[in-house]
Amino acid sequence: MTAPTINGTRYPQPIKDLLPAARDLDLPDGEDFPSRNRLMREFRIGAPKAGELLALLKAEATAPPADTAKATTPDPATAPAEPEPAAPVAPDPTPTPEITPPEQVEQVAEVGRPDTPAPTAQARRAVAWPVVLLALPAFVAIWSGWVGLGGLTGFGIVHPLPGIWDSFSINSAITLPIGVETYGAYALYVWLSGRVPAPALRFAKWSALGSLAVGALGQVAYHLLVAAGIASAPWWITTAVACLPVAVLGMGAALAHLVRTHD
Structure with missing residues (x-):
């Protein structure tokens, strides 16, 4: 089933925009x-956002209904007689001191309290470029290790296009290295993203x-x-290494199907 569009887009929307659509779900x-x-x-959102949306739905259900009682119109016959206007009073020359609203007094008191934490600035996102520096030496070591192990287990130069090229x-x-390590990095990203x-x-x-x-292990x-100076890997290591490309293909295809499945 295709996820409903909110405001004409399929991308995750703010909670206030998703709330009406969540109320209309069957x-x-x-x-x-x-x-x-x-x-x-x-709505293709992560677990924290879905939990917040569910909490808002439950809060709406438990909120007391608004008082919709209408004020009744008093009967003119039973209404008390309107008092006669009093004589005008001369204005007091003494200036009346300005009264501060209670809300403003409470707000000033809260800000002036020594234990009130000062507002903090919005945190900036951590930069990701240092990961490139970390990945370069790891890439060299991992690439050379896998290629070397492939040479010990029968992998080598092949001609994939005989008769054509x-x-x-x-x-x-x-x-x-391309199959195993690339799939590991992709699966790690899917897992930590939480959006599947x-x-x-x-x-x-x-x-x-x-x-x-x-x-x-490789x-x-x-x-x-x-x-140990071994020029040819034992048969059980060769068997395990030979199965890795097939295993990576199967896991990659399975993960791609699961990511796109919303049943």
Whole structure:
């Protein structure tokens, strides 16, 4: 089911704009409010925003109804006689001191209290460019480790276009760092974003942790084999490494389907 558009757009809207659409949702029998997961699916918002929207719906339901009683018009027959106007009084030459409203007095008192915290400026977003500096050395080490392990497990130079472009060749070992590490970073982003359905969130979490663990084990295996002077990896390491491209393809396709599913 396609998420409803609010104000002509499919992007997440402020709570005040989503509240009318949330009131109009069709609810199953026996339910007074939509669930948080349904609000996340319907409006494509994260869990914190959906919880806030659900709290507003519940607060509206428990709020006391406004007093709509109309004032009755008094009967002219029973209305008390209007008093005769009093004689005009001469104005008092003494100036009347200005009376400060109670609301203003309370506000001044609150600001003047020593324990009142001063208003803080809006926090700025943290910059993300230092991540590039952190990723450069990690990229060099991870790339060389996976390519080296691929060479020990049978990966190497191949000609993917025989008969079409015979001179074109590529080292198949590069598929290991590109596939495993790229999927791990993407799944980690999906998990931490919190803007996907609950099944996709769970799958992204565990597959991201698994990809990072597999990447660490691959680096450990390569350095141990090189340190021991082994020119060819054992069969069980070769089997595991050979299955990685297929596993990455399956997990990537599954995560892409779960992210776009809102049933």
